[in-house]
Amino acid sequence: MPGRTPGHRTPLWQQRLRASQLLEIAQGYPDFPVILEILRECLQDVYDLPALERLMRRLNGGEIQISDVTTTTPSPFATSLLFGYVAEFMYQSDAPLAERRASVLSLDSELLRNLLGQVDPGELLDPQVIRQVEEELQRLAPGRRAKGEEGLFDLLRELGPMTVEDLAQRHTGSSEEVASYLENLLAVKRIFPAMISGQERLACMDDAARLRDALGVRLPESLPEIYLHRVSYPLRDLFLRYLRAHALVTAEQLAHEFSLGIAIVEEQLQQLREQGLVMNLQQDIWVSDEVFRRLRLRSLQAAREATRPVAATTYARLLLERQGVLPATDGSPALFASTSPGVYEGVDGVMRVIEQLAGVGLPASLWESQILPARVRDYSSEMLDELLATGAVIWSGQKKLGEDDGLVALHLQEYAAESFTPAEADQANRSALQQAIVAVLADGGAWFAQQISQRIRDKIGESVDLSALQEALWALVWQGVITSDIWAPLRALTRSSSNARTSTRRSHRARRGRPVYAQPVSPLVSYNTPNLAGRWSLLQVEPLNDTERMLALAENMLDRYGIISRQAVIAENIPGGFPSMQTLCRSMEDSGRIMRGRFVEGLGGAQFAERLTIDRWRDLATQATQTRHYTPVALSANDPANVWGNLLPWPAHPATLVPTRRAGALVVVSSGKLLLYLAQGGKKMLVWQEKPQRFSTR
Known part of the structure; x- marks a missing residue:
């Protein structure tokens, strides 16, 4: 044990460390007196083994019954056990705190080693x-x-x-x-x-x-x-x-x-x-x-000591490159004034963007107006419709934003379990119509709104009002329960009121020249409103276990941001927060998959990244010292490729206007530096520019 020094106390962790080393040595001697005394004290003084034996006999004989109960607080007997459990993990990664933050999230170390693979x-x-x-x-x-x-x-x-x-x-x-x-x-x-x-x-x-x-x-x-x-x-x-x-x-x-x-x-x-x-x-x-x-x-x-953190602007530039907004050759004199928006092309390019942004909730109004066009140079709405119609991609609602927008995430069907979080079955807060819709869709298949209405009428014996059905369907959408096989309902939702105006009913002439009005519109026609277009189905994804899901989240974050940091975990709203992700990252570090260090200024001390990403940071940091012409890029302030206001704080500005990441707000970035911020509505703008710069044209 550590030597005693008068007037000084030995840290408890040092005593425990030395005691564990002594115990390891003593285990080689079965008759070591200290170990024998510990066993005797535990089995005779602490544990009442005869009483335990009597209890087990009575349980086995049926004299004592066991009943399951749920209480708000532990019983007096369980309280002492719970206190002992917390004390047991005081020096072992604070397991109870991590479990509490992660809703009893558990990582299977053996499974994690198999998933990470074995390296030399x-x-x-x-x-x-x-x-x-x-x-x-x-x-x-x-x-x-x-x-x-x-x-x-x-x-x-x-x-x-x-x-x-x-x-x-x-x-x-x-x-x-x-x-x-x-x-x-x-x-x-x-x-x-x-x-x-x-x-x-x-x-x-x-x-x-x-x-x-x-x-x-x-x-x-x-x-x-x-x-x-x-x-x-x-x-x-x-x-x-x-x-x-x-x-x-x-x-x-x-x-x-x-x-x-x-x-x-x-x-x-x-x-x-x-x-x-x-x-x-x-x-x-x-x-x-x-x-x-x-x-x-x-x-x-x-x-870690060999790495020096790069400037925040270098990381911002890498993120634009990593997410396909700018090519890796941006700033090259040979490509000056010849760069077009976006790096990807065609349906495959859309697939790559969705793969990288899988599970990220963004306003539906931004996906086709700013997010996809910023990355896919020839993007058209038919590309996304094709992927949805073939079942390669699905979308899920996450949160309602006013009456004409909401947070929507895209997922690859094959890997949806890695990015989609199943909605909790909150039956109590659902209306009768919402429960009926879920019951109809639970039978399997995908159905048009007209077919859903008919099946509900067959079950409850009453007709369903169109507006009530539409309201119930969209409520389930924002709960993450149902989805449609096309993007048209979201386009109709975010369309302006002038474009979404319902067409008036027109008259036609009879054979004898008298104008007559058509018969009342059939139910089939009335259900053809764009907000209800497509076939609706339940979002049913086979869930992964905690270990596989956490590993998938970590790999997605590395692909999306190039780094795992506390700010990135908060932005992604990872279950368990940064402590649970840090535990996983340490295992990935031990397997050689990633490195830990302080790679980017302003992201804290605990940062994890892949070696190739770190090397690319070094290249970009070297290029930053050279005179080059960079392409300015206009992005939505909500775009994941914009680090400002998300992973990194907004740069200081003397104006009273506080930038925010809102739908409709825009930013202009060049070489990772934030130049402009245009507030929602276009009436206010902030400019960050110390001296005039020369930019290439888009």
Whole structure:
């Protein structure tokens, strides 16, 4: 345990860490008195095992019944258990807090490893870090050398038997001082000489029985009897100590160190691997699990320190490039004044945009007016209709915005489970007509509004008013319950009142020239209103488990924003918030999929990104120092490609007008710099421009 210092308290985490290390050592001794006392205290003093046995017998015999109840607060008995549960996770990632934020979200670590894939752990280690850790473990690094007589004894105890020359290399004293210290240790019989692998080495008395039983070393006859008791796993102990005193070790190295056959060494290493004590890296390289964690953390730290954060404008420029608003060659003199809006083309381009923005709720009025045209240079409404009609793409409502707009998300049908959040079945707040519509659509298939009305009439025996049906259908749309197979209802919803005006009924002449009026319009005609166009169906998506869904969300965010940060998670409204996403990102970092660091200024310290994205940031940061001509881009303020007011705060401006991300507001960005903000309605504008710039034409 950590030594006691008068007037100072030892941190609890340090006591726990040291205690866990001592427990790991004591587990090798089944009769260790402290462990026996702990078991006795738990089984006899803390737990009432006889009472538990009686209770289980009565439950098995039916004398006691178990009833499920739901209460607002835990019972007095459960309260103590709950308090103990919270205390149990105090030093383990704050699991109760994460569960509370994520609605009992759980990540299956085994499934997560399978989803992330297995990479060679050796590829995750920095060669420079390996050399540094090797010197530190071998006590060769500056500040790690031993001091005094006790320091020499600690070297033999921690690193194993060594020659006098090896000991002198690891000690701060002179050769004469080392020789004097060793003579004293030999005189008091704390160490003894031994022939190992043809070399005369010095070993501490605690290793006498291990060396004799594992390697057949001949011991001096004068050794005290207390050091000669048999050891349970002598070769295992020698191998573990050697592995924990080196960064990376090969089987041949172990065989040479202990004069053993390679088959014996490999068999022992496999046993240690099965016990989870060592890891096998590429080819024949072995490492202790403790040392690997140290190497991995130091390698990650070195990689983070090697990265310098780029300016926010560099990230803003990358996001325009990443989301297909500008090509990667923007700013090149060869392409000056020849760049057209958007990077993608055709139906495949629309598919790519939907794949990247899957699940993002945007105003329906913006999708076809600004979002898709900004990325697909030849976009037309027929492209989206084609994808919806073929079933490759579906749309879902998320929130109603006034009477003529709402938040709508697009999803790829094949991967809808990764981006679509099923609506909660809130039967109590649904009207009778809404419940009837859901019941009709639950039978399967997709139906026109006229067919839905007829099926409801067949079930309840009453006709359905057209306006009531329309209101109920759209209420279910904004609840995320139903959808249509075309985009026409959303176009009609967001269309201006002048264009959405219902056509008047016209008269026609009879054969004899008298003007007569047509018969009342049939129900089929009345249900042809654009707001009810298409076939309506339930949004039924097979849900993923928590682990798969969180991994899909993380991959979507990396594709969409190029980075996972606290601001991005808040913008995406991820279940569980940033703590749950950070846990997943650490696993992705351990697997080599992403890196953690401070890559972008203004996004906080916890940022995760892929290596290729980081390299692209560096390229863009280098280009920013060169004189280039960049293309100004006009975007909706709500566009996910606009980082300002979303992932990054709006740049400071002396005006009283506060920019907001509203439908109808526009921004102009060039080379990642925000130049203009045009408020909704076009009556107010903010300008950020220190000096005149030259722009290419669109």
